[in-house]
Amino acid sequence: MKTLFVAFRVTDLDRSLGFYTALGYGELGRVDPGDGSHLVLLAFPGEPAASLELVHRPGEGRVEASNGVDHLAIQTEDLDATLERLTAAGLEPGPVEHPGGPEGPKTAWLTDPDGYRIELVEWPAGHPDGLTAADFS
Known part of the structure; x- marks a missing residue:
């Protein structure tokens, strides 16, 4: 599955x-x-x-996005370039964050028109795509 x-x-x-x-x-x-x-x-x-x-x-009326969905995570190869492109397109992404420290992934957040939160993630060089069991060992 x-x-x-x-x-x-x-x-x-x-x-x-x-x-x-x-x-x-x-x-x-x-x-x-x-x-x-x-x-x-x-x-x-x-x-x-x-x-x-x-x-x-x-x-069914207006959507209440906060009704259980936390966020959608999207991988990007170059977060800085992605943020520039999104800002130029009129979107409002948040600042770059380093939730795993300076050697970990870079992230930024934005919110869609209905309030769904989206996390943009750039993995450090050499990290495989996505989260795997290796990230937790």
Whole structure:
């Protein structure tokens, strides 16, 4: 088994698509279940499959993002360049942090239009992609 994607319910689909495409996602496809809802599947360039789904159900009202979801973590190869690009696109990422000390990963945070928090992570040179059991030994 493996995780396929995370789905976020969004209040304003166009606003959220603008945010996530500025972040770097591209739209893979849409599903219209026929009840006024819209599902939009997104992936970063080079990803083999969808990694995020935006779910728009206008009849259910405003989204409360703080209802259990803590954050989405996204890896970047160059955090400083990513922050420059996001700022130029009108997004407002927070400052660079070093949660594991100066030799650990660099991170920065931003928040999407519905309040979902996103952690951007740049691993130190030589660190494999993602978190593995080796990070906890």
